[in-house]
Amino acid sequence: MAEQIMETVTIGGANVFEATTFAQWEQRMSNRFVRLQLSTNRPDDFHAVLHGRSYDEISLSRIEADAHQVDRLQDFICAGEARYFKFSLILAGAGLVVQDGREAVLGPGDMTLYDTSRPYSSFFEDGTESLVMVFPQEALSLSGENAARVTARPLSSDYGTGRLVEPFLRGLAASLDAPCGSGGIMLAHNALDLVNTLIHTELGGTTWRPDARLDAVAEVQAFIERNLATGDLTPARIAAAHYMSTRRLHYLFEGVGTTVTSWIKARRLDRCRRDLADPALAAATITQVAQRWGFTDPAHFSRVFRAAYGTSPSEYRRAC
Structure with missing residues (x-):
């Protein structure tokens, strides 16, 4: 009922x-x-x-x-x-x-x-x-x-x-x-x-005023989104792809209240979360899902997933 x-x-x-x-x-x-x-x-x-x-x-x-x-x-x-x-x-x-x-x-x-x-x-x-x-x-x-x-x-x-x-x-x-x-x-x-x-x-105000800094952040974030599955998505590679120094890259992300590595990790975790909830990917193991989005260490992936969502990847998948 x-x-x-x-x-x-x-x-x-x-x-x-x-x-x-x-x-x-x-x-x-x-x-x-x-x-x-x-x-x-x-x-x-x-x-x-x-x-x-x-x-x-x-x-x-x-x-x-x-x-x-x-x-x-x-x-x-x-x-x-x-x-x-x-x-x-x-x-x-x-x-x-x-x-x-x-x-x-x-x-x-x-x-x-x-x-x-x-x-x-x-x-x-x-x-x-x-x-x-x-x-x-x-x-x-x-x-x-x-x-x-x-x-x-x-x-x-x-x-x-x-x-x-x-x-x-x-x-x-x-x-x-x-x-x-x-x-x-x-x-x-x-x-x-x-x-x-x-x-x-x-x-x-100065924090949100449309300027070249915000445009650059948006361009870098779009690049990260397109390359989340790439294993070597490092600040050095991202900076080189945009013809800037890593110091400049870190400065840009300070302006939006985060760091480059935190942003990449959060976006990869979100992609993993979506895949774990997708019935079409039920046959994929948790390790395969994690590796697909750049997490090569299963134990590390489990820890950061739990920290982000309050549950383990396997528990999350079962609950979906």
């Missing part, structure tokens, strides 16, 4: 949903705004709570959940469907958002923007609590080119405009249960205005 969703209740002005198994959470969330694929390593020992509220076309959700992953797959994206941005603030715990070849590693107080009209993945650790704001793309005054530059970028609350925006959003997350009427609508639109200001401030 199919498992039934727990009933949504209303507390104050917010709809509250609690899931005690992953099947309940998956059914509730997989089509909440756009079609999503959810996964976890502990489907039978899972707990999550969502407080949700909508103001006009702005949706706010405070989510506390056990460890899980959310994927917006290319196959799920249909021409003509509504296009949304999602803006997330980590209230507690830690998460990761991946889109457009970038990874935003997020801790308490960190924020990021992602686009539902293109594939993305998000990962959340046990006990992570977040505020997620969903709104139509036209509500944010960004060109398509600039939107692609800011997705999956960590926005810190430690400095600049983020220091002003984060406390307001945190307070809003804490008060979703309180009935606000027209005042709630105004607060939601104020929050959106603040997000708009934050994004444009960051676009105008």
Whole structure:
């Protein structure tokens, strides 16, 4: 018999949903705004709570959940469907958002923007609590080119405009249960205005300003993606292919908050994860999958895979 969703209740002005198994959470969330694929390593020992509220076309959700992953797959994206941005603030715990070849590693107080009209993945650790704001793309005054530059970028609350925006959003997350009427609508639109200001401030700053440095990083990342299966994908080889010194290469990646080797490892691990979940590759051994993407030492691969995803490659494959 199919498992039934727990009933949504209303507390104050917010709809509250609690899931005690992953099947309940998956059914509730997989089509909440756009079609999503959810996964976890502990489907039978899972707990999550969502407080949700909508103001006009702005949706706010405070989510506390056990460890899980959310994927917006290319196959799920249909021409003509509504296009949304999602803006997330980590209230507690830690998460990761991946889109457009970038990874935003997020801790308490960190924020990021992602686009539902293109594939993305998000990962959340046990006990992570977040505020997620969903709104139509036209509500944010960004060109398509600039939107692609800011997705999956960590926005810190430690400095600049983020220091002003984060406390307001945190307070809003804490008060979703309180009935606000027209005042709630105004607060939601104020929050959106603040997000708009934050994004444009960051676009105008030195970190994200479109320049030759960002173009060079994008070109190198594309080269890495094309050559992930190559065994000798070293910083020296990458630098030589782009007629630059290794020192210049490392400098470029410092500007996007990572290192060359970390980027290569993360992208290779993601390819291995996808292959392990692919039924068409079920006959391939874990060692073969690892070697295909440049991991020559099975023991080392197992360690880094567990560190990245919280489970061994064999356990991950069995769970898929």
